[in-house]
Amino acid sequence: MALQVYTASLLKEGLVAYLCLEDGASSWTSDIRGATAGDGDLLETLKIAAEKAERDNLIIAPYVVDVLEAENGWKATTKREQIRADGPTIALPRDASAASTTDEGRKAA
Amino acid sequence: MYQYSEQDHQLLLERVEQFRGQVQRRLKGQLSEDEFKHQRLRNGLYLQLHAYMLRVAIPYGLLSAEQMRTLAHIARKYDKGYGHFSTRQNIQYNWPKLEDVPNILDDLAAVEMHAIQTSGNCIRNTTSDPLAGVARDEVEDPRPYCELIRQWSTFHPEFNFLPRKFKIAVTGAVGDRAAVAVHDIGLKLIQGPDGENGFEVYVGGGLGRTPMIGKLIRKYLPKEDMLTYLEAILRVYNQLGRRDNLYKARIKILVHETGEEKFRKLIEAEWQQIKATGLYLREQDIERIKGFFKDPDYQELPDTDADFENLLLSDPEFGRWADKNIDQHKQSGYRIVYLSLKSVNQPPGDVTADQMDAIADLADKYSLGQIRTTHRQNLVLSDVQLKDLVPLWQELKALDLATPNYNHLTDIISCPGLDFCALATARSIPISQAITERFDNYDFINDLGDLSINISGCINACGHHHVANIGILGVNKKGEEVYQLTLGGSAREDASIGKIIGPAFGADQIVDAIGDVLGVYLENREDPEETFLTAYRRLGQAPFKEKLYG
Numbered sequence: 001m002a003l004q005v006y007t008a009s010l011l012k013e014g015l016v017a018y019l020c021l022e023d024g025a026s027s028w029t030s031d032i033r034g035a036t037a038g039d040g041d042l043l044e045t046l047k048i049a050a051e052k053a054e055r056d057n058l059i060i061a062p063y064v065v066d067v068l069e070a071e072n073g074w075k076a077t078t079k080r081e082q083i084r085a086d087g088p089t090i091a092l093p094r095d096a097s098a099a100s101t102t103d104e105g106r107k108a109a
Numbered sequence: 110m111y112q113y114s115e116q117d118h119q120l121l122l123e124r125v126e127q128f129r130g131q132v133q134r135r136l137k138g139q140l141s142e143d144e145f146k147h148q149r150l151r152n153g154l155y156l157q158l159h160a161y162m163l164r165v166a167i168p169y170g171l172l173s174a175e176q177m178r179t180l181a182h183i184a185r186k187y188d189k190g191y192g193h194f195s196t197r198q199n200i201q202y203n204w205p206k207l208e209d210v211p212n213i214l215d216d217l218a219a220v221e222m223h224a225i226q227t228s229g230n231c232i233r234n235t236t237s238d239p240l241a242g243v244a245r246d247e248v249e250d251p252r253p254y255c256e257l258i259r260q261w262s263t264f265h266p267e268f269n270f271l272p273r274k275f276k277i278a279v280t281g282a283v284g285d286r287a288a289v290a291v292h293d294i295g296l297k298l299i300q301g302p303d304g305e306n307g308f309e310v311y312v313g314g315g316l317g318r319t320p321m322i323g324k325l326i327r328k329y330l331p332k333e334d335m336l337t338y339l340e341a342i343l344r345v346y347n348q349l350g351r352r353d354n355l356y357k358a359r360i361k362i363l364v365h366e367t368g369e370e371k372f373r374k375l376i377e378a379e380w381q382q383i384k385a386t387g388l389y390l391r392e393q394d395i396e397r398i399k400g401f402f403k404d405p406d407y408q409e410l411p412d413t414d415a416d417f418e419n420l421l422l423s424d425p426e427f428g429r430w431a432d433k434n435i436d437q438h439k440q441s442g443y444r445i446v447y448l449s450l451k452s453v454n455q456p457p458g459d460v461t462a463d464q465m466d467a468i469a470d471l472a473d474k475y476s477l478g479q480i481r482t483t484h485r486q487n488l489v490l491s492d493v494q495l496k497d498l499v500p501l502w503q504e505l506k507a508l509d510l511a512t513p514n515y516n517h518l519t520d521i522i523s524c525p526g527l528d529f530c531a532l533a534t535a536r537s538i539p540i541s542q543a544i545t546e547r548f549d550n551y552d553f554i555n556d557l558g559d560l561s562i563n564i565s566g567c568i569n570a571c572g573h574h575h576v577a578n579i580g581i582l583g584v585n586k587k588g589e590e591v592y593q594l595t596l597g598g599s600a601r602e603d604a605s606i607g608k609i610i611g612p613a614f615g616a617d618q619i620v621d622a623i624g625d626v627l628g629v630y631l632e633n634r635e636d637p638e639e640t641f642l643t644a645y646r647r648l649g650q651a652p653f654k655e656k657l658y659g
Contacts, residue, residue: 012136013206014161057138061156079590080527083536084158088528090538093191093455095463 002066002077003037006050007084008059016084017059019050026052028059032085033073110171110479111256111401113221120264121218124225128152129211136208151231153224154210158531163202163210164227165217169237169255169279170198170482174469177480179220181465187213192465194450194458196522196573197276198236198482199227203529225263230271232262232343236278238286239483242402243491245439249298249306251281253398254335257390261336268343272350273358275343276315283602288484290314290323290604291576293360294342301329308335312342312372313364316570320606321361324369326376332395334380336388341380345372405477405492410442414495429551430502433513442495446476448488448505449512449520453545456538457523458486467508475501484573484600485522485561487515518554518562518627519545522573526566526583527590533566535583535590536616540564543620548627557627560641561600576600578642579626580607581619592619596626596653597645610650611658625656 006019010028017028018035026049029035038046043064050062065081067074076082083089113121128148135145149155153164165180172180180200184192187209188202195201205213217223226233235255242250258277262268268275280287281298289295295311308330314323330338342360349367351357357366364372420427436445448468450458460468468488472480475497476490483489488510493501505511514520521544524530526537541564548554563577567584574580580595591613598607614622627641629652634644645653 009156009160011142012208014156014159014204016159054142057136060142078588079585080158080534083527087159088538089536090456090528090542092189093459093461095190095461 002068003039003074004043004046004064005032005035005037005067005074006046006062007032007035007065007081008050008054008062011057011060018085019046019053019062021046021049028053031073032065032067032076033070035067035074037067037074110173110252111168111398117221118218121221121223124152124223125211125214125218128214132207132211147229149207149210150228151225152210152214153227154205154207155228156531157203158527158529158533160204161207161210162529163205163213163224164195165200165202165222165224166227166234167199167222167482168259169235169241169252170239170484171252172480172482173220174472174478174480176220176222177465177469177472179216179222181462181469183213183216184462184465191459191461193456193525194460194482194486194488196484196486196524196571197234198239198484199234200482201525203525228274230273230275231269232265232271232275232277235259235262236276236287236292236484238280238282239481239489240286240436240445240491241281241481242404243438243440243443243445244282244284244286245437246283247281247439248283248300249281250399250402251279251287251296251298252402253395254281254296254298254332255279256398256401257336257395258339261339261388268347271343271347272352273355273360275346275360277339285600285602285604286483288573288576288600288604291316291320291573291600292323294339295323296335299329301331305331307331310338310342312376313361314604315359315361316573316575317359318356318568318570319359319362320570320575321365322604322606323361324364324372326364326369326373333390333392334384336390337384337386338376338380340383340388341376344379344383345375349375407440407443407492408494410440410494412441412495414442414498417495417498420499427499427502429513429555430506430511431498432555433517434511434515435498438492440492444493444495444498446490446493446498446501447483447515448490448510449514450487450510451514451520451545452509452512453519453542453549454509457521457541460488464508464510467504468510471501471504485516485520487520513551514554516559516561518548518557518560520561521545522561522563522577524565524572526564526572530566530571532569533583534568534585535566535592537564537566537572537581537583540581540583540592540616540619544623547620547624556631556637558637558640562623563598573600574598575606576604577607578645579623581623584613586613590616592616594619594622594626594657596650597642599642603642608650610653622657626653629653629656
């Protein structure tokens with residue numbers, strides 16, 4: 001059976017986050033490879049930490065994702081979760097000019 | 110275009126401040142996510158696969174240059190520098206932060222825009238013909254009626270919690286460019302028996318997991334009765350629509366299960382009770398709104414221009430663009446120009462902030478300061494003088510907005526799919542890009558003629574695959590993305606639902622399968638004038654099936 005990690009969306013930003021436990025302290029990382037994976041008692045500990053983070057309004061809608069160990073860390077087993085972890089598989093539209101990142105920059109350009 | 114009254118402005122500002130308070134309380138933990146979710150959805154804010162997504166309403170697809178600049182500003186300041194025009198003529202931002210959304214709504218309110226009722230079980234943004242007011246085949250401009258519907262449906266207290274979302278489309282032309290047959294209600298302006306214009310009323314169309322073509326519930330409705338009749342339909346739906354089953358909650362299911370004749374009688378009975386109420390549109394009510402959509406002061410111009418015609422003959426690249434992306438205008442000396450958002454370089458419907466600003470500038474310079482969005486995820490400059498077509502084309506080309514493919518093979522509708530959407534089961538944008546790359550050949554596209562390919566990344570059908578000549582539906586089969594093909598759909602006046610041709614194809618097979626379908630058409634068409642859809646309707650599925658599956 002695959003191990004599992006806890007994932008959620010950060011309340012303020014809406015961005016994808018994964019739960020990391022280190023020396024009893026929990027934090028949320030955008031990188032699934034650095035998440036804490038587990039089953040049994042460890043998964044239960046992760047669940048308690050995720051629920052607390054939800055109550056503390058750090059994250060929303062936590063759930064578990066199956067992972068397998070890959071070269072650099074954990075990797076989700078489903079295509080949906082892989083895309084969620086890695087971002088869109090297409091290049092995002094982008095203006096050629098770096099100056100375009102602000103209205104002021106565009107006007108100056 | 111419609112200009113907000115003082116009351117409209119006040120309403121919007123109060124709504125923004127209300128939402129700002131809700132966001133602050135959510136961030137402080139004074140509102141739970143369950144409590145807040147309904148508030149954010151009522152303001153167009155979804156939580157998607159990677160981030161929040163904000164859907165901004167573009168009423169009946171009409172934008173001023175100033176509004177487009179604000180959309181660019183929002184993309185640049187609060188998002189990742191681009192926006193996505195959707196099949197409902199709206200724009201979506203894929204990466205806003207929750208704490209920024211009240212400020213975004215503030216910026217939108219300053220230019221008379223908002224995100225109200227772009228989500229939730231309410232009446233959504235009314236859509237329309239992107240050529241409204243300028244098309245040669247128009248019976249009457251539908252925009253005043255769209256605006257009346259917008260005013261009636263915004264914050265309508267009785268219809269704020271319908272069984273399910275509700276979409277209305279209005280067209281005023283002979284050719285259907287608003288897909289009225291696949292909306293909950295489709296209104297089509299026609300000339301009535303007494304010579305007065307009124308509406309054909311279609312009810313119960315829709316896509317999703319149970320696609321249906323709307324039923325003609327009333328052959329002629331006087332314009333004055335438009336709102337009372339809509340109110341009657343919504344009342345019947347609100348009372349009888351299925352609230353017990355999410356998948357059977359749309360009005361199309363109610364119409365289907367009730368039966369067309371009985372449903373018609375229910376509407377008529379309800380209507381008789383309310384038709385003389387305050388929603389009855391007096392002539393002055395209609396005329397007041399029509400005043401916002403008067404023809405601009407068109408110049409009296411010849412319908413020829415030497416520079417335009419010379420370049421048509423001397424520059425094949427210009428000729429290709431002019432052939433595909435320019436349409437006739439009702440006014441001599443003017444043309445309608447389609448800005449293709451389907452270049453090989455960008456996902457369908459996506460526009461960068463710089464492109465938006467440039468489009469706004471072009472609208473000011475060449476098209477009376479207005480832009481329209483289309484349900485096929487393109488843009489329109491509706492009032493371009495013939496003499497300006499050459500410089501406009503040159504500027505559009507530099508912006509990568511001049512791909513000559515309007516209503517042709519690579520003018521693909523695509524939902525965001527699994528790359529962005531939390532509901533999707535398969536990716537759609539990479540498939541659309543693979544098809545575009547494979548067939549990025551003007552001569553081939555031109556030879557194929559009028560043809561639509563639409564792609565959805567799940568059964569909810571936001572990519573309108575059911576009503577494409579060639580529809581592609583991405584599904585997840587045992588962990589793999591596979592793609593079903595449907596053939597023979599149409600969203601136009603001859604609307605039809607495409608039929609599944611057979612077992613799905615893998616992601617690495619679907620582009621070849623499209624090539625095979627096109628090959629069968631080219632081999633079997635009677636002549637180059639016979640479109641794909643006409644040929645398919647004549648030939649049936651057999652030759653396509655034979656080629657695809659042997």
